[in-house]
Amino acid sequence: MALLLIVFLPILMAWLPRTTERLGRNFSLVITLLAPLIAVAIALSYLPAVLRGEIHEVSFPWVPSLGLNFEFRVDPLSLMFALLILCIGILVVWYGRFYLSKKDSIGKLYSLLLMFMTAMLGIVLSNNVLLLFVFWELTSITSFLLIGYWQHNSDARKGARMALAVTGGGGLALLAGLIMLAHMAGSYTLTDIFAAHEAIIAHSLYPVMLILVLIGAFTKSAQFPFHFWLPHAMAAPTPVSAYLHSATMVKAGIFLLARLHPAIAGTDMWVLVVTSIGLITMTFAAVMAMFKHDLKGLLAYSTVSHLGLITMLFGISTELAVLAGIFHILNHAAFKASLFMAAGIVDHETGTRDLRVLRGMYKYMPLTAVLSVLAAAAMAGVPFFNGFLSKEMMLTAVLDIPAFGAFAWIVPVVASIAALFSVYYSTRFAHNTFFAGEAKKTPTFPPHAPSKLMVAPIMLMVTLCVGVGLFAQPLVGAYINAAGTTVLGYAQEPYSIYIWHGFNLPLLMSAIALIGGVALYTRKEQLLNWYKKRKPFNELYMFEGGVTQFMGWTTRFTNGLENGSLQRYIAFIVALMVLMLLQALMQLSSLTGSVSLTPVDTVAAVAIVVLIVAAFGTVAIHHHRFGALLILSVVGLMVSILFARFSAPDLAMTQLSVEVVTIVLLMLALYFLPQDTPNESSKRRVWRDVSIAGFAGIAVGAVAYAILTRPVQPISDYFLANSKPEGGGYNVVNVILVDFRGFDTFGEIVVLAIAGIGIATLLRNLYLPLPLTDNQGRAWDKVPHPPLLSMMARMLLPLALMVSAYIFLRGHNAPGGGFIAGLITSIALILQYVASGVSYVRERFQFNYPNWLAIGVLIAGLTGIGSWYFDHPFLTSTFEYLTWPVVGTFEVSSALPFDLGVFLTVVATTLLILAYIGKLTTTARVDD
Amino acid sequence: MEILIAIVIAVLTGTGLYLMLRSRTFPVVMGLTLLTYAVNLFLFAMGRIQYNAPPVINMSDTYSDPLPQALVLTAIVIGFAMTAFVVVLALRARADLGNDHVDGKDSVEDVKEANR
Incomplete structure (x- = not known):
């Protein structure tokens, strides 16, 4: 029950900030912090048990017939993410209070953040893949609203739409993948799915399922080639970027990889696909980050790059790689959230985030500058920071991947290059903004130092970065090992995190990256000049253009098909019906069934002949409407005679009286309509219609004949037997x-x-x-x-x-x-x-x-x-x-x-x- | 007899559909009426054909299937209501659009109008 509270408390209290907005921003802050604080307390109460290796599960039925139930679990992995989401959430909420200007609605931001929090907590704590998917979609929707927070801003709207389209589309693939996965495992419950690992990877549809699940994970985590939405989601307010796009939502895809790792990893396909995509993303995004002039754009691409790194590590799936991945999730959350908040402060105080304008901000905001340098050092992987430790582990893990065979050397080389780029953009972020000479004129000048309270969350997280960098093993070692067991699905060799591993290849690679990165930064003018000469390239316009083009195609297609002619639609519908009937008839071995034919009755036969003549007559003279109508009434009369003859007196009487009413009706209508139909159909049109109608008639007649000559088992015996005793008639x-x-x-x-x-x-x-x-x-x-x-x-x-x-x-x-x-x-x-x-x-x-x-x-x-x-x-x-x-x-x-x-x-x-x-x-x- | 019934259904379907494919409202309504007969007969025939066996208890020795009959009975009445609806729609279209073409445009007149 307490577990449900962690997930649902934020959303249950989401209405409060919005409705109590007029009570002031501080009140909003307090009321919003209530839910995550309580949830953190509950989550922490699970910590001792989780460290002992216990897994806590709860289950409440929701739609049991679909396999969809409120099933939650607390294990090291889910608890780690839950705490991450809650703690960073608390800091972001705090920071948002000082970031948001007076004219923006703080209640709206807080309400949305609380809803988003529930969605994320739901993902990480679900023990049911369908439930996980429900929360997954909820994050797409709430993040759409958060990215579009400034709805008056067209870029924000477009960015939000793109994020929704990409992550929502990936969500559909994920749903298909999860359903396939559940069918392979025979259950939607994660615990059962983990147990079915062998059956899943041996299943013939495993590759399809894997690709679908990976599309879901990669779209959410902005992996190549779905990375493009994340930089455009930066149109969101900085607290949202810091929360969604550093610590939580983009980590949902990574979380999914980790969560399903014990069930679907362990094949060469997994290693090759996930590692390659991670490596490509990591390198490509690092290059993109190098050339961004927007602070948040730089951070966005660096986030994509680091997510790629983590993806790659889960792809390699060795014990060391998995531990490194988990460790890096924590580290990245800490330093990236700090950097986002720092970027937000710079933006807030100077009015710009442009690195071509920003210079020497150290003079105006020394504290922010120091903290940013420290956080950037963690991102670059400088020794004695947490980023260094996970990077060392990563560089060790990439050294020898058997699945890549003869090409195994590519991975460490590319990874080192990506690390070098990472050093470059980290240096640029810190040096360019806060040092690099005298401050230039910024929109708000001179910038003033931010409030201490606004810097407080950054301080807290940078302290963590340094603390973990120095004392990793005592602080987080045990926990990371426990989480590693969850992701690997078996108890691995206990691993101890140390700063010093002696002189080895990873250290060399790390040193090359650090020195190379700084060296590259000293030549940055040439680099940027080279980049400027390239053709500008904007994914947002490409995406919007693509959408517009696609809309154009669909419009043309629809207009081509639906030209407004009802005649044409009927022809399409009838033609389709004929095709379906023919398809059904094809399956019959013989048209005539086993039942012997009923003898021909003279009265009925005469009626039928008259009917057929009258029906054709109606068509033949339909241009003379009145005459056609009179002949049509003959058809109706013959139909009622047929009913009478075939033992349906009620029908005969009904048909007869309806016939009278119908003909009177049609005559009345004819009074207002032209008496003749013009001969306007072309010869071709007439022949087309004759053949469509002819085929349809023959097909329907054939089906009727085929059914009539086959035995029937009526369900009417009950009615016949009970009509008198039960119904009294x-x-x-x-x-x-x-x-x-x-x-x-x-x-x-x-x-x-x-x-x-x-x-x-x-x-x-x-x-x-x-x-x-x-x-x-x-x-x-x-x-x-x-x-x-x-x-x-x-x-x-x-x-x-x-x-x-x-x-x-x-x-x-x-x-x-x-x-x-x-x-x-x-x-x-x-x-x-x-x-x-x-x-x-x-x-x-x-x-x-x-x-x-x-x-x-x-x-x-x-x-x-x-x-x-x-x-x-x-x-x-x-x-x-x-x-x-x-x-x-x-x-x-x-x-x-x-x-x-x-x-x-x-x-x-x-x-x-x-x-x-x-x-x-x-x-x-x-x-x- | 089954062959004849199938032929009747085929003829009614074919003639009904042909008229429904015409471009003026009145033939379409007549086509709809023919198609209604076809559908009703088809549904009725699904209960198979028997002579002198009305489904009225004690009236005969055997009974034909009453269920399709009950279905078709209401179908006939609703069919009338639907025909009437289409007829009124046609009248309305004639009043609002000034012609009785199903697409609301008098091809002959329109072409003349455009060339003028």
Whole structure:
């Protein structure tokens, strides 16, 4: 439980600085420091146990079905990182209080830093790779916000976006890699993954997994070729750079290498890839750092270089290399954070970070200068500083790497050169800024000395650098050995860190680097002049340019595909459907299945022939819309005959009534549309469409035939058996609709209602020109409503309503029900509109269709909710038999009110649609 | 009979799709209607074909599969609502855009307009 507090305390308190901002900056500082201080105390309480070699694990379920759980572990490696994150975090928060100007929101910075802290702590303490990934992404997001802290600054926004794109993209690769890793190990828990080392490296997909995980680690740790985002992330405020880009986030990738080392290292591939990338990064970034004029830019590239060094050491993976790597993580955090803070102070006091302007600052800020020189000495690897010790270990570790075979000599040579460059830029940082003659005019001049409180964190860390440099073994020796065991996965030979190892090759290499670096610095003018002549090169513009170009491609691709023609989209969709159907059909050995064919029925056969002729007829004369519509109605009629013939009386009745409504609807629509379709399709277009439609038809028909001739196992036996005993009805189709699958039906009437409302909305304020004549120029008849028709319709209305009531009531036991009765009622009412006109109906029926629609859905819904009252699930139905005098015994079912809801919805929707469109033919408007 | 059913579905699908690929709204609506028939028949046929076997208890000796029938019944009604929606959309487009081309531009008129 205490472990959870370490991780979550910062984020739980993250809202405090932001909300209490007006209480002053000192209050913000105190309230922000609370969480990390408590967390440090808890973390330190684990230290004795960890040094004894105990590993503490906790686990709480989160999404167990995915293997994602709150699993945390404390071991030497995770505790080291946790303490690093918390302690540097505390110093950075302290420093930020003095760094940030009055106009910047300190609460925002602190809140974000606290959130970021939780993300980092989560990464290092996770014992579950999925959980680790969640925190990993959280660092990407919070660091995005932190880099873009000055959101008014375009460089900050671009830098933040680039960092997010690169680390986020790497995160996706990492996710894939971690999932593969977990599948190889059979568990997402790290403890199990460590145990599965042999199985993992023997797995056939190991190389793929390794590359994916490494992409994740390398993007985060800014390794070549993903290094370019880090220098641009320097647009962040200096406290953020000091924290994220020296001590923590960029170390997350390194941490991942160390964390997974026992599980996925130990192969030649690991050694070759990781060592090479580390070496390249280290050297390349050191060269880049040499030519940076921006203090923070210099530090950024030197960070990349040192991260490369650590990566290389974990790549070599010998005992010494791993220990050196761990040791260097600590050392680097200490001196690089100090240097960043020093750079921030210089920037703060002088208003510039440009090394071409900065000179002789020693005069104005002697304390900062001394501390910077010391920290730079640690970075350069001068003896008696901590950086020297880890560099010596590194130079020893690179001497003989068997995996590189005959090329093993390259590594120490290149490493020495990189060390030389490192000495050069360290010297430049310290000498150029604080000495090198008289101070030039800086934006803020004369600079004043920074507040002692602001320098305090630097002092603390430089003390550590010197202290560890002198007394490494007693101070950190035991701990580094313990962490080494965790990373290696086995107990190694105990190693003691000494300053003096006698005269040996590493010492020589170190000396060459030191002397060479300083010598190079004395010739720096020539070096910089040479660099100036080169073509300038900015990754940010390249990256932005690349993004813009990529957007251009995608836009062109999308525009090429989607040219706004709906016709074209339908063609694409249908063509794709045909391809998929064909692919499915290809797998059949024979189209005809094992089931014998049903004998041909004469009525059905005749209907089918008529149907086919009518369907083709519709297409053939579709340019004459009215005629085509009439022929289309024949198709619908034949379909209902087929339903009737194939034992589906309910369907036949539904189809028949829908057919009537549809044709009336289409005729109404035709009144407002041109009566003829122009012949505008080219020959080629027609043939293209004929072939697409033809292929689609044949494919669908073939699939239908293939299915129909194969045996079926219906799931309907349950419905047939339980229709009467459970649902209380003989008509199984209706019982399914109102009872077994009542919830589906409820959803369907809601869809109906939505369609109705949508139509009503579309029709609002719609003004279509009313044609005065038909398409041949003849005026409309003076008598729009023939008396014979209207009289007949009026006489039919009560009859139709009675039939509809009958069909509704019998629906549970014989073909009928709410849907069909609703449609019949609609037709009867529509007939009144057709025969007698809108105004006639309006005078007599005052129905507000949208209201009735809502009432219908409500009745159905309330019936369903009613069953909750009897402690049954939604829409459970029940039935009872009543005996009344005269009427006799009859059944009362709770499904009846539900069916009434269906009935009302159908009637209201149908009439809403037709009456509203019908209204358009008159001068009365929908919105009236 | 199965062959005939398959042919009917094929013809309805083909004619429906051909009309849906036309450039004016009204034929597209008619095509949609034809395609609706095809889909409904297809779904219905998945329950296989039987004569004189309505799924009403005690009405016959054997029963055809009631489930596809229930599905198709609601599908028919919703199909009508959707057709109506498309029709109204077409009317709206005609009112707002001044023509009944599916892409909202009268190719013949537009070309003339551009050349003028």
